[in-house]
Amino acid sequence: MKFSTFLLCGFLSMNIFAQSGDRKGHVMTDPIPADKIPPAPVLEVSDAMKTIKVQNDFALDLVAGDNLVINPVTMVFDPDGRMWVCEMNTLMPNVDGENEEVSKNNIVVLEDTDGDGQLDKRTVFLNDLMLPRAISFVPGGILYADHTQLYFCEVLPGLKAGLQEVADKDYAKGGSLEHKPNSMLYALDNWYYNSKSSDSYRALPLDAKLPRNSKEIYKNKFFKLVKRKSDNRGQWGLSMDDFGRLYHNGNSSPITGEYLRPNSLLKNPDFSVKVGSARIGGNGVYSARINPGINRAYMKGVLTAEGKLKNFTAASGSTVYRGDQFPEKYYGMAVTPEPAGNLISARYIIEKPGSLSGKEVFPKSEILNSIDERFRPVNLFTAPDGSLYILDIYHGILQHKVFVTTYLRKQMLARGLDKGNNDRGRIYRLRSTQKGLGKQPKLSGLSAVELVNYLNHPNGWWRDTTRQQIVFKGDKTAVPAINKLIEKAGDYRGVINALWTLEGLGAVNLQAVRAGLKHDHVKVRVNALAVSEYLSDSEKNTFKAELTEYTKTTNYEEALQILMLGSDFFSGQDYQVLVDLANKFQGKKYIKESLLSGLGKDYKNFADFAKLLKDKGTQKTYVQVGKKKVLSNYNKLNKNDKALFNKGKELYFGHANCFGCHGPDAEGLPNMGPPLVKSEWVNDSKERLAKVMLHGLYGPITVNKKKYNTPMPMPGLGANPMFKDKDLAAIATFIRNHFGNKSGAVSESVFKKVRKDTSSRSTPYEVKELQ
Template sequence: MKNISRWTLCSLSSLCLIFSSSIAFASQQPVKSKNKGDREGHDMTAPIAAEDIPPAPILSVEQAISSMQIQSGFVLENVAAEPLVASPIDIAFDPDGRIWVAEMLTFMPDLDGNNEELPEGSIAILEDSNGDGEIDKRTVFLDDVVLPRTVAIVKGGILYADHQQLYFAEVLEGNNLGIREVVDPTYAEGGNVEHKPNGMLYALDNWYYNTKSNQKYRVMSLLADVPNNAKEIYRNKYWKMVVAETDYRGQWGISSDDYGRLYHNGNSSPAQGEYLRPGSLMKNPGLQKPVKANNIGSTRVYPIRINPGVNRGYLPSTLIKDGPNKGKLANFTAASGNQLYRGDQFPQDFYGVSFTPEPAANLISARRVVETQGVLTGSELYPESELLASTDERFRPVNLNTAPDGSLYIVDMYHGVIQHKEFLTTYLRKQSEARGLDKNNRSMGRIYRLRWQQNALGKQPKMSKQTPAQWVEHLNHTNGWWRDMARQLIVQQGDLSVVPAVRQILTNSEDHKARINALWTLEGLGALDLDVIITALSDIHPKVQVSGIELSARLPDSDHSVIGEYLLKLGPIAYELAVQVALVAGEIQGEKSLLALKQVLMLYGDKPWIKEAAISGLAGREQEFKAHLTDFDNNDFIEMFNRVGKEDIANSNVLNLENYIQDSYNRGKDYYDGKAACFGCHGKDGKGIDNMGPPLQSSEWVTGPEQRLAKVLLKGLMGPIKVNDSQYNLSMVMPGFSANLTDQELADLSTYIRNNWGNTASSVSRNVFEKLRKQTNSRQMPFTEKDFTH
């Protein structure tokens, strides 16, 4: 290990996440196709003349801050910059407030991405050794990681992921490395660097969650029982790790509110929030529904410089065509690292605001979250403006974190090119070369702190030297980071001596957020009992009651009669209580819980999520509940109820195919998960991903005429489109694969998606693509739905 206050970096690069990048273009002539991101027939004529594009020189930290417009009341300060940090893509604060930073030092070392697979990425520790608020010490903990993409704190060390696997690295005294072992060898398997899991957020329910993933992870005592539907995948001397399935969500970055609900984004969807807690609708294997995320606010962005260097800036509607904002990005194209602010340094009005970086437009956007019945909505906090925007095109904010001092930390890759080679177009290559944005990217990176000017920063934590009893005090802290870290430390330490003190917070704290945190701390310690749950169910705040209802299902059957009485009483009071009653009623044994469920369906059956919640919670008790439906007139629920156990879920038709077609199918699966990376937008289960891609399962676009699917795969598709009578108004454009996949590869891919997830359609031959490639050779743009309706 190396401790250094001044360190010269010489081998750096950067990340991507469907980012789009940087710019000037010297010619107005159409560009000849030659890069992997090119799509045959696309006219890549530059939309902005070279002389109209301002320069993009490397700026010093002081110059970079001067280039930014920041909303009144805020001030931006640099806490770390090169040579102390380079190509940062993720950070985590440890119990002492030190910054653990993942540096993707070999991402796109040049425009061809040569040697990016070299093991030269770093996990480093950044410290403020003298307490002046600035980082002055860097410790290189690991320097041999291939494209590190996430880092998280865990008992005994850290969890981190490279481009394939999730690891545990033990941290010994003096920041030395102890054991380093693979926790999950398939954590980031398949796909390319832009379409892999990331996050490892330690959430309220004591599980780690990721985006671009349907897996969740939990650290447990070596003697603890493995939860239902989970499996143990790793153990060391400190703990064992279990993994379970959860909802597939998001793209890059993940955060949570005080109630355990997750927030994330897609590249063109700046903020998405899930009204239900993760996994709520996955309890019933006979009929599972995804928890659809709600969009928070619009997709519009308001840069303060022109953005002709986004990867597909030549496409219509990507950039504003005329007027005073000509050449500026119109909508998000590279949303990343969304953060729901839960700090205490900003004014109270900012608590719970969703912040999203847009590195392609060099800005950070802010959206207020509004909760209504079953829905999370919101609007821009600064209409037709942004929280922070820069004229420096190399300003690439990719992640945000609520900090221990209550401020908002900004992770800035400070990198010219952030589009991966698999998607880089000749258009962007030419712009990057003309502007020199492909140069000097191997030693740059900044971490900023955004704070409210009139408020003092919070103190630096020193939790590693504290006792579990002292950690309990932090469960009542006004800053969400302190509550989360205290709960994680208590739960992963497993010291049951603190249970009485935690119960006191549940009883005595005036802050409902602290009471909720105390509840889930007791859950993590395995210390729930009937008295604790009754205290929660009797709380004056509905959010505490919601957690109490959810956790009541953890109690033994002997307590269920009492819980049934509470469900009958709480269900009619408010919608948010009714949803949670519906989710647990089937798990609470006895007739009272089923009566509570029927009551909820009668009162709220037409409200969002109620029917789905009831089906999810009923797992295994459907026949018992059927007797309650004799005088029930909610036809939608009855229709859903009757589908339990009868719906095809992710069913493959491969065994019904001839042997040589099975070979095609299997090759197509490899392309779907790898070279074509279709799963990044449509999901591994083919059910689609909100605001990214519509479902392929039971889609007429997939199982209909093979020529239609072939044309879409060759040339791409622009929305809006209708799938299964549902309208999809996606701002993303599906690019064609004519330049990237051969006719045989496209035929294999088609055969796979037409015969998976319950689809049973004919295979597709190479000849179909050979013929259509010639017929569509002159087409300049992706298809639209109208092209197939005339």
């Protein structure tokens, strides 16, 4: 049960007698007698709100009801606080998902015209869309994504749509509905990042120089759009903290976070390393109602003895709360919806050098819980008024058609969960009762200079939006005011935002960098070092001596950032500075990676220098650097096996969705799936691999002497009529002969024999059974 776009994972097949999510041999015994399961009627908003309980000192308000929004999945606030919402109002219209992929979905603008805190006006900005999944602002309009592509749409006065063009035809290419990119978060570094994607984007002035390792993919009269590779992250939804670090969900786990800013270790195109992400807190949840309507609730360990969901199984669009309306102790907490459990969970983020972790804010409880089975919170956002906004698709069916089991189909029909789904939706506001709401923003009419003061606002939404607006205006007359804000050395959050506003304007200057380095907060100093990469060449030359002196630091975070600067400041004999700094923190997490990434394309020159030091016995540590290639054994296969390989490649990145858990490079994804690269489970016994692919696998698994403990079992494909034995042989052949693996092809006959020999298998294998 793997959740991404608030939909659980599976494979395509529609059969009213056996569902595509069924696993051969699974005994789908109802875990709870039917007469013990409470009904799940469609509730009007007033009644639905009575089913929701929040923690003491919090209150829940309705912001928009069924008359204003239908099945909201993601959104963005504009500079005046209006909500631009993507509606998936054709999502699973019935239990079989018939007529879902039709162009009848919308992007709507919701606004509060009388200032009473409740939305009262709906404007359909775009209609006839196919399952929209991402939206963000750019100069002159919006970027949005549908089921397959990324588009630009010009916004004209009166909320009219102007020019519409495809900006990236490959944005959501391949995969099924729940395994496609989404979000388009405008991050601190002024790049757009996505969940379920390894691409990032940036909107630049038409005359701007292309950033390192990027390429131009689209241009209009307002901007040019560039694209570059990023780390593959998340499943559905994306958020960030005050330091620009990204947070997302990993399948059946709560929010996960990255210790470094995105792309920190991607400077060197010939050195590949994954930042990875850490789970923020445990996997347990505390539901208020029994939860039999979960795809595999019949399996042991999914529900508690009372019939309540035990662990996350549908983690959705999480956020890091950065508002100013909750009490201070909640600032920066991670908040995650669990739509299968009808709840929202909160965790404190705990940071230590090189790592993130978390703990429950409300031990053995949740910040919000509902006993309404149709309450489906799928995305969360810090709002301009400082509160937390909740998007509720209010949908009886949560599981997507490609995964539905016969058990779940029965559950849905028994309680009428297939009815009343595509004409409703709710947006709620979770607020503290200890403080009033903030004011409605009116930022669109302000000049760049007038906007600067808002960079220091206590609410993260205001800071982020202000930075974006100043960057979009491209007005460098604001630079003196921004420098002044940095020099005041006030709230660290405002200073960090100001530094990256200068980067967005192409106006990073030595005055600002020096001022940032004097701040008493280490995160400000780290970000001042980070933006020094964008100084002019002449100012870099001036700053080099100061940076060299700064390498004497004893602070781990500053050392990481200096190493990431690498070739921007050091070359030749000056490499000694980097060697000394790396040696000082030898063995600490990300030190080696930061050094090698920071060298950029100068890694060969550094390698020669480092070898010389090693030969002289003056270097404590030497790391070989070089280009990492995706090695393929394709050319050594015969004609028939090459055909299998090609078919397997198509399936791996297509309908089989293998890349969704194991990654497009097969090196695994955090909290999702282990690596296939050099995996003994892939390259050793063909028969064992066939057993796993046919019937699935669960339990902690060791690959290359490293232990992986993913939250949910790997599903088998054997019972899915979409995949024949030849298809499975093709996938096996591809993964055994790509990504550096070279173990030869697997024939269709292997799968036929294993299928016959294991026909009585009723559950996924436990790892120890196959060792």
